[in-house]
Amino acid sequence: MSDPTTPAAWANQFASLWMVCGQGFPVDVKEIALEVTKTRFSDPVGLVRAHGIQGIDGILSKRKRGDWCISYDETITVPGRINFTLGHEFGHYLLHRKIREEGFQCGQAEMLDYESPESRKFESEANKFASYLLMPATDFRSQIEGQVVTLDLLGHCANRYGTSFTATALKWVELTDQPALLAMARDGFICWSYPSRRARLLRTYLPPGTPVPQSSLRRLNSAADINRRNQGSRVPPGVWHPELEAEEFVIISDHFDLAIFLVRFPYAGMVEQAEEKDWDAFTFFENRAQG
Structure with missing residues (x-):
């Protein structure tokens, strides 16, 4: 299987695989990252764990054994934030690990700072990947089609996909x-x-x-x-x-x-x-x- 070249194509491939296997929502990013990469890449994601560092939402780091670790701040209490963080770091792994071998440390400032020239491209692409993986466009449209937006509707979608209200509202507008x-x-x-x-x-x-x-x-x-x-x-x-x-x-x-x-x-x-x-938010x- 050839590798996709865009964040959306990567995400659609994994989301389709998840749904073809009969899995429901929300998408389990941890399971996908651990199970799929070990059979597909020579440097897989070997560990997904909490890192205990407050203020750093997610980290992608290379381990001495040659594989990669995705870690996250387990103290985050906002529903959906951890799930999106895992998707974001998995996006960095698929898209950027060969470009920046030292890895990534991401807080909300990086994930939302679309004006920063240093991080704009990488962060935008990782966000786009997470959005398309967790909220596949076809399924999202089936939830909102013909309905007037309300906070209850957005809340339903946020619960379905395990995403934050912000990410869900952005997807609806998109x-x-x-x-x-x-x-x-x-x-x-x-x-x-x-x-x-x-x-x-x-x-x-x-x-x-x-x-x-x-x-x-x-x-x-x-x-x-x-x-x-x-x-x-x-x-x-x-x-x-x-x-x-x-x-x-x-x-x-x-x-x-x-x-x-x-x-x-x-x-x-x-x-x-x-x-x-065609446009998308990121x-x-x-x-x-x-x-």
Whole structure:
């Protein structure tokens, strides 16, 4: 079997193998890494274990015996974070171990820092691999097809795939045919935003440093508004788009002090789509960082 050349192709190969074998979700990254690599590669993953180092989510390291070890921070309490970390480090193993033999040490800063020129390519590719392995596009579409997004729907998908809310929401925006925007914010300013395919045509992208709308900050900071946050709130034009009303969900992020804003534009009507190449979330961030 020839080796794939892209993160998505690698992930699709392993995800297909997992499903063909009749396995359910979530995908067991540890089992795949240990069992498949020992029969396929001369330098397999020989050990997957907790490393006991807080602040370092995952490590890929080469052992003296010539095989590789994937280790993770077992103290992480956010549901799905460990699973995604294992997928991320396995992606480094498949894609990058021959390029950087000293291995990788990854925290959330590396996994989310799409602007860093030093780590942008490797981290983006490892994230893409983990996303496609844990949340195969065909199965994910079957879960969301014909449904309006709600936090309950995203929670269902996060539970099914064993992924964090952030990774699941990003995957939904990547695959949905609805105009929608996912924005990550810290201290009242946008860190990054990712529009869906239809939303890009509406020019909904918000560059880093854009202030978060004041009404959204008030909803985020109002503990009494928790039920409304979960249900979503209709907001007028001029908040998230100059001309379009929107429906806004505010999600407390599972990464540090960040907040997620998931914004739908259900009143935009049908948008005529020109031919454009395929995009996915992590390619979008990599290309955007390159200008």
